[in-house]
Amino acid sequence: MKxxxxxxxxxxxxxxxxxxxxxxxxxxxxxHYKFGYTENILLKYRKINAEVWSSxxxxxxxxxxxxxxxxxxxxxxLGIEYNVHEFNEKYAFELGKCAFLIDGAMEICKAIVSHGxxxxxxxxxxxxxxxxxxxxxxxxxxxSAHFISEVIGHQKPKPEYFDHxxxxxxxxxxxxxxxxxxxxxxxxxxxxxxxxxxxxxxxxGIENRTKIKPTYEISELSELQKFI
Numbered sequence: 001m002k003x004x005x006x007x008x009x010x011x012x013x014x015x016x017x018x019x020x021x022x023x024x025x026x027x028x029x030x031x032h033y034k035f036g037y038t039e040n041i042l043l044k045y046r047k048i049n050a051e052v053w054s055s056x057x058x059x060x061x062x063x064x065x066x067x068x069x070x071x072x073x074x075x076x077x078l079g080i081e082y083n084v085h086e087f088n089e090k091y092a093f094e095l096g097k098c099a100f101l102i103d104g105a106m107e108i109c110k111a112i113v114s115h116g117x118x119x120x121x122x123x124x125x126x127x128x129x130x131x132x133x134x135x136x137x138x139x140x141x142x143x144s145a146h147f148i149s150e151v152i153g154h155q156k157p158k159p160e161y162f163d164h165x166x167x168x169x170x171x172x173x174x175x176x177x178x179x180x181x182x183x184x185x186x187x188x189x190x191x192x193x194x195x196x197x198x199x200x201x202x203x204x205g206i207e208n209r210t211k212i213k214p215t216y217e218i219s220e221l222s223e224l225q226k227f228i
Contacts, residue, residue: 001226004197006172007112008165010156010181011123011130011146014201015105015139021098022046029091035080048073056155057124057186063150067092067126096132101139102203104221109142115228121146122165122179124155124186156183157190166194178227184212191215199224 012018023042030037052070055061061069071084071091112119119142123130127150134140145168149155152164166172179198181187189212191198200214201221208217218224 002197003176004178004227005117005176006169006178007117007119007224007227008122008177008179008196009119010179010183010187010201011121011125011133013102013182013203014180014187015102015109015121016133016137017100017102020100021095021133022049024098024100025091025095028094029087032090032094033082033087035082041074041078044077045070045074048077053124054185057157059158063126092126092128093132096129097136099133099137101137102221106139108221108224109139111225112228113142117228118144120144120165120169122156122161122181122187122190123147124149126150156186157188157193159193162190162194162196178215180224184208184210184214188212188214199227 009015026042026045027037030041049070052061052066052073056063056066067088068084071087075082075084109119121134121143123146125148127148130146130148134143134146147165147168149161152161154160154164166174174194174196177196179187179191179196180201181198182201182203184200188198188200191214192212197215199216199218200208202217203219205219
């Protein structure tokens with residue numbers, strides 16, 4: 001089995017339990033503003049948010065448009081009239097406090113570092129949220145650095161994003177780097193674009209009906225042990 005020295009992890013849905021954080025934060029923010037909240041609102045938001053993020057990853061909208069569009073669309077559907085910018089700021093702040101981990105995240109991060117290997121985070125998340133989440137996280141001590149698309153000015157899967165990452169890792173040999181993520185369109189396609197091996201974290205056993213092919217596929221983070 002091939003071994004790697006550098007592990008580039010996606011954040012949300014790979015190391016961090018974004019679904020849990022999202023549900024917790026949306027409910028808390030709605031309650032803060034005394035808006036009525038039901039589980040159906042979460043389902044509506046997730047559908048809208050997925051569509052907006054896909055548009056962002058395709059380069060069709062900017063990060064600033066992303067931040068507001070997801071909530072303006074949601075408010076339109078729910079008939080809520082409120083300052084979308086203020087709501088987004090509160091939501092992002094609260095989301096940054098939620099550093100819930102995916103099962104096995106702590107153990108694999110610790111194992112990588114204990115073997116003298118290096119772990120980095122590569123994320124399309126927003127800086128306000130991601131910086132805070134990493135600082136609140138129990139795995140912060142194992143992370144050598146993190147690369148946030150909003151800071152870089154390019155997002156995964158664009159080659160420019162990975163050009164920036166590797167410019168900050170001058171000693172990295174690409175054949176010793178493994179990208180791990182739950183998104184075929186962002187993480188795995190990004191690895192393919194960068195000429196780097198990739199591992200699709202497919203926790204839910206989703207069928208890959210795309211033309212994007214990962215080097216490996218796992219359903220549990222503990223399976224990464226064989227690559228250390």
